[in-house]
Amino acid sequence: xxxxxxxxxxxxxxxxxxxxxxxxxxxxxxxxxxxxxxxxxxxxxxxxxxxxxxxxxxxxxxxxxxxxxxxxxxxxxxxxxxxxxxxxxxxxxxxxxxxxxxxxxxxxxxxxxxxxxxxxxxxxxxxxxxxxxxxxxxxxxxxxxxxxxxxxxxxxxxxxxxxxxxxxxxxxxxxxxxxxxxxxxxxxxxxxxxxxxxxxxxxxxxxxxxxxxxxxxxxxxxxxxxxxxx
Amino acid sequence: xxxxxxxxxxxxxxxxxxxxxxxxxxxxxxxxxxxxxxxxxxxxxxxxxxxxxxxxxxxxxxxxxxxxxxxxxxxxxxxxxxxxxxxxxxxxxxxxxxxxxxxxxxxxxxxxxxxxxxxxxxxxxxxxxxxxxxxxxxxxxxxxxxxxxxxxxxxxxxxxxxxxxxxxxxxxxxxxxxxxxxxxxxxxxxxx
Numbered sequence: 001x002x003x004x005x006x007x008x009x010x011x012x013x014x015x016x017x018x019x020x021x022x023x024x025x026x027x028x029x030x031x032x033x034x035x036x037x038x039x040x041x042x043x044x045x046x047x048x049x050x051x052x053x054x055x056x057x058x059x060x061x062x063x064x065x066x067x068x069x070x071x072x073x074x075x076x077x078x079x080x081x082x083x084x085x086x087x088x089x090x091x092x093x094x095x096x097x098x099x100x101x102x103x104x105x106x107x108x109x110x111x112x113x114x115x116x117x118x119x120x121x122x123x124x125x126x127x128x129x130x131x132x133x134x135x136x137x138x139x140x141x142x143x144x145x146x147x148x149x150x151x152x153x154x155x156x157x158x159x160x161x162x163x164x165x166x167x168x169x170x171x172x173x174x175x176x177x178x179x180x181x182x183x184x185x186x187x188x189x190x191x192x193x194x195x196x197x198x199x200x201x202x203x204x205x206x207x208x209x210x211x212x213x214x215x216x217x218x219x220x221x222x223x224x225x226x227x228x229x230x
Numbered sequence: 231x232x233x234x235x236x237x238x239x240x241x242x243x244x245x246x247x248x249x250x251x252x253x254x255x256x257x258x259x260x261x262x263x264x265x266x267x268x269x270x271x272x273x274x275x276x277x278x279x280x281x282x283x284x285x286x287x288x289x290x291x292x293x294x295x296x297x298x299x300x301x302x303x304x305x306x307x308x309x310x311x312x313x314x315x316x317x318x319x320x321x322x323x324x325x326x327x328x329x330x331x332x333x334x335x336x337x338x339x340x341x342x343x344x345x346x347x348x349x350x351x352x353x354x355x356x357x358x359x360x361x362x363x364x365x366x367x368x369x370x371x372x373x374x375x376x377x378x379x380x381x382x383x384x385x386x387x388x389x390x391x392x393x394x395x396x397x398x399x400x401x402x403x404x405x406x407x408x409x410x411x412x413x414x415x416x417x418x419x420x421x422x
């Protein structure tokens with residue numbers, strides 16, 4: 001169905017389009033119609049049931065001329081199609097040219113493979129050098145680590161041995177079953193008093209029952225204050 | 231009672247073969263039957279009945295007939311069987327007294343292909359230019375005119391065939407639209 005462009009023109013103008021200048025629309029607009037006639041499976045309409053179409057009258061001279069033209073056209077087109085078919089056969093996969101082409105391709109592929117192998121060899125050489133270098137570096141690092149580890153072990157052993165030695169030194173003064181009586185006696189003889197008092201100036205007075213007057217002023221100790229006192 | 235035909239008209243004229251043959255003595259063997267459609271040709275076309283074979287009652291309008299066939303004044307070398315077209319109401323029995331006059335022909339020749347058509351013709355103009363351009367691009371010979379090989383639909387009854395190698399065609403394939411059969415249609419047209 002054909003519809004004049006004027007019918008849609010106002011809508012486009014509404015959208016702010018200058019149809020003729022912006023879109024360059026052709027003056028005829030084609031609208032598709034999905035069903036033009038009744039579906040094929042429906043019977044003849046009742047009103048058309050007894051209508052007999054008139055036998056078309058074909059002009060005889062026109063008929064023979066059209067037949068001749070049609071025959072000519074068909075013959076020529078058949079020949080043209082045949083030409084294209086032949087040409088396609090020549091250029092298609094099984095033709096001589098295509099076989100030659102595939103052969104060339106094969107040769108090209110072989111050449112490419114050779115070149116690729118050469119490149120691979122060069123790259124392999126470079127890679128080997130790089131890998132040996134890395135290996136050397138790694139070896140050195142590992143060696144250094146082993147040495148460091150051994151040194152640390154040695155140090156720790158030394159330390160432990162030192163501790164053992166010190167403990168052995170100190171073991172002489174341990175209180176054991178043999179000398180416990182003596183230690184008790186010593187403790188009884190010299191009691192230790194941990195109590196102390198502090199005056200406002202921070203002087204320490206040792207002992208539980210020490211009076212401020214008991215300590216001579218030149219022997220007074222002061223509390224050591226650590227950190228900030230606010 | 232006059233017959234009143236209803237529906238579309240047809241170009242057939244006459245009776246079916248069985249209608250003719252079934253009424254004749256000995257089923258009309260030896261008689262001559264003419265197909266009306268073929269009477270448009272100037273040369274005679276007819277069937278001379280040799281044998282009639284009735285068929286089972288599947289299609290009552292059909293009958294199998296073996297006949298000598300002459301088409302457009304040319305006799306077929308073998309006897310022809312007519313069965314699939316026997317139901318067409320297009321046959322006419324030739325009266326015995328007309329037989330001799332009707333079947334008389336100067337050239338009772340065997341069907342021979344007398345029109346010899348060309349093997350090749352020039353390409354259509356645009357295709358020709360394309361082929362030449364293609365050749366030029368490939369560095370081929372441009373001076374030689376490309377020729378398109380012709381393919382003709384070959385039928386049993388046609389009088390024309392393609393020329394053999396080294397044979398001169400006697401019918402030319404003119405370029406363009408060729409020679410019109412009805413020149414009066416082109417009377418008012420300027421043709422170059």
